[in-house]
Amino acid sequence: MFVQTCNAFSENTVVVHDGEGGAIVFDPGMSSPAEWAEFEHSLQERGWTPKAVLMTHAHLDHVLGCAGMASRYGLHPQLLAADEPTYGMAPRAAEMYGVPMDPLPDLHPTRLEDGKSIRLGKLVLEVKWTPGHAPGHVVFVDTANQRVIGGDVLFQGSVGRTDLPGGDSDVLAQSIEKVLYALPDSFEVWPGHGPSTTIGQEKRSNPFVNGKGTGMMQVGR
Secondary structure, eight states, X not given: OEEEEETTTTEEEEEEEOSSSEEEEESOOOOSHHHHHHHHHHHHHHTOEEEEEEOSOOOHHHHTTHHHHHHHHOOOEEOBGGGHHHHHHHHHHHHHHTOOOOOOOOOOSSOBOTTOEEEETTEEEEEEEOOSSSTTOEEEEEXXXXXEEEETSEETTEEOXXXXXXXXXXXXXXXXXXXXXXXXXXXXXXXXXXXXXXXXXXXXXXXXSOTTSOSTTTTTO
């Protein structure tokens, strides 16, 4: 896999090999010719061909490359139905932030489903609904490789913001406790911003939501 940091929001576009020459692209954030050139070079040097676009959620910084993935590769983004309104709001958010954005493509006709596994090549991913940062946020659990494509739920020493439309701090804390902290400590988390971390590290020391229930978002709840 490789991670490319994109756009003005330093968003992580995560690209995972499917074991059969294909690339699964999570949250494409490419927003400039230089970022597209970097993305295509990374694919070419590995010999990978994009096969699917999967979305943890549809905030502006995570969808800026969706138009390019559709026009260049014919791939349309798949997301949880609950985040369709977030996808629809992205152009307005782009206007508010003054960020150029190509018109968003139609969504893939098949929506992601909580608790369902999807197979792409040899890659098997379990979709887990983790609201709190966005209403339809999901994480993708890759058990075989002990990793999670986590979007904006859990970061190294932090958690996703909850002040955007549809955000809820109590719901986010519950998503982390019930979904992510239920995974083995050894699992790596590849978030939507910043460096990777592990479930065990965040359970021990995350100041907002930890395994002991003493985090700032847990006390007094």
